[in-house]
Amino acid sequence: MNILLLGYGKMGRAIEAIATERGHNIAGKINENNLDDIKKFSSTNADVAIEFSQPDAAFDNIKYCLENGIPVLSGTTGWLDKLQDIESLCQQANGTFFYASNYSIGVNLFFKLNEQLAELMKNFGEYNVDIEEIHHTEKKDSPSGTAITLAEGILKHASSKKQWINKPYGSKEDLVINSIREDKVPGTHTIKYGSAVDDIEIKHTAHSREGFAKGAVMVAEWLKDKKGVLSMNDFLKL
Structure with a gap:
């Protein structure tokens, strides 16, 4: 070819x-x-x-x-x-x-897992969800396209969240995407559901391109x- x-x-x-x-x-x-x-x-x-x-x-x-x-x-x-x-x-x-x-095949499976978890969590309002993405310092866009896809997957199911924002903090209606840039990081994405009593996290870490x-x-x-x-x-x- x-x-x-x-x-x-x-x-x-x-x-x-x-x-x-x-x-x-x-x-x-x-x-x-x-x-x-x-x-x-x-x-x-x-x-x-x-x-x-x-x-x-x-x-x-x-x-x-x-x-x-x-x-x-x-x-x-x-x-x-x-x-x-x-x-x-x-x-x-x-x-x-x-x-x-x-x-990445693994990331696309992670997208599906993210939506399944969002569907499970939608009736448990005591948990607040946010996203953290870490990439190499040469990455031009922020947030990453992968983080946006993850956010869109959550917003399909989380009625308490109205929009995603690319900031470390937001209101209760904001789905926060916290973007971090570090040297030589191919890509790490973490979804965290946090409450006063416990946290639930799913995470994908790329080891290379x-x-x-x-x-x-x-x-x-x-x-x-x-x-x-x-x-x-x-x-x-x-």
Whole structure:
């Protein structure tokens, strides 16, 4: 399979290593230094594009792929105010677009566990829920896309919470996401339900980028013959 990498930072390099190990060819590597080179690619020389770039580049990268018949999966966060535009374009172009805030198989199982716990806890108002996420200092967006997905999962079930906020403290109606940036932390997310008598916590800790990169390559392998707007629920059949 010929894979076009859109974004060639640490994630791009990790994806390249796993893709080549699994027998795939890297058709091109696009970053901020060679943006115009994307115009060399179409469905004739790229079977799928894996997009892990920057928030200000993601929309244009994905739009180009959809307009040129290249199935594209994106893991870039911080641009989702334009997500509906991309989904509409995908449908109009009869294209293929896949988005996930996190491609780790373990994290996506954690998303489901988070929703199941939120459903169990919804009638126990003595517990207050909050989220803590810790990432490396190079991460551009805050809160993480994974933390936002976790918050949205909780808000589906927790009637006492009206919105998430990205602050260390909030009101009783706020679901607090506390974002911490530390050197060399791939990603840690903790959901805590706290009461006067006890705490209940679930936690996911990534040890490296390998889990994210491997998940992205596995999705790319699955995606290349699909059509439409797709997600990890489709891939994992959860």
